[in-house]
Amino acid sequence: MPELPEVQTVVDSLRRLLFQTKRPPAIKRVLHLRDDIVKPPAGCDLRRTLAGCRILDVTRRAKRIIFTLDDNRQFFIHLGMTGRLTVETADATVRPHTHFIGELSDRRQLRFVDPRRFGRITWLGACDRTDDGKIGPEPLTIRASELEDRLKKTKRAIKTALLDQKLIAGIGNIYADEAMFSAGIHPLKLANELSGDEVRRLTIAMKKVLRRAIKHKGSTLRDYVNAEGQRGGFQLLHRVYAREGEPCVVCKSPISRIVLGGRSTHFCANCQRERGAGVSTAKVKRGRGAT
C-alpha cells in the first residue's frame, strides 16, 4: 500500500526518532527475525550481521527505505502492501505479524510488522550505490523531457506505464489515478501517444499530488502509519481514488472505475478524455446551475 508519499513520511519520522541525539543509534541486537522476509534468504545471517551496527542514515529511493550502516553497508526495507516500520519502547505491545525487532542502543526497538508479508528486508552489503539501475527515476525530480522519452518507448496504457517501477519509480495505484485526474488524462490513453503538452501536464500534476500527499503525511486506507504510529490524512483529499459513483469534484459527473492490468482504476470520464487534448481539470469551472 505504501507509495512514495507514505514511504517518505516513514523516512522523515524515522529520522526524527533516530537522530535526535548527536550519537548515531546502533542496533544492539536482533531480538526477532522471520527469515523468509529477508532477501536474499540464504545470503547472510542478518541477525549476526546487524548486531552492533550503527545506523548512520535513513533515506528513501522509490518505495524503499534505505539504512546506511558503518562501512558503507546498506540494507533496505520495502513495506509491500501492509508493512509498518515503527520505533517503539520496549514495553509496547508487540503486534501480530511482527517479523523484525531490532533493539536500539537506547533500549527502544525498531519493529517491522507486515500481515500480508509482501514486504521484504533486502541486504545490499557494502556498496557505493544502491542498485539504482533496475528502477526508474524519481517522480519528484524527473524532467518532462525525460518522462516523455521513456513514455515514447512503450505502447501500454499510460496508467499501466506509471505503475511500472522500471519506467518511473515510486508511484502506486492511488497516486497514478490522482495524478492522471489532475492532469486531465484518460488512463487508457497509450503512453507513446501522449502529446508533449500532456506529458508536461502529467509531470507537473504528479509532482504536485505527491508533494501535497507528503505534506499530509500520506494516505491511510487501513494499515499505513508512520514510524511514530500516526496515520496519514491525504485519503480525505483523494479526488478519484476509491470514489466510484461519487460526483467528480470538478464537473459533478460520477467517477468511473475500470480494471486495468488487474488494478482498480478511477477517473472522471468527462474531465479525462481518451481522444483529443482532454480538458485540463485545472481550467474547468464548476458548471453549476444556469450561467
Next chain:
DNA sequence: CATTTCACCTGGTGGC
C-alpha cells in the same frame, strides 16, 4: 523482447 497474467499472503467487508 514487450506485455499480460498470476501467485504470493492475510484480513476486512458485504451479500446471502
Next chain:
DNA sequence: TGCCACCAGGTGAAAT
C-alpha cells in the same frame, strides 16, 4: 451468527 466470494496501497516470476 456463519460462510464465502471478493477486494486491498506491490512486485517479480511465468506465460503469452
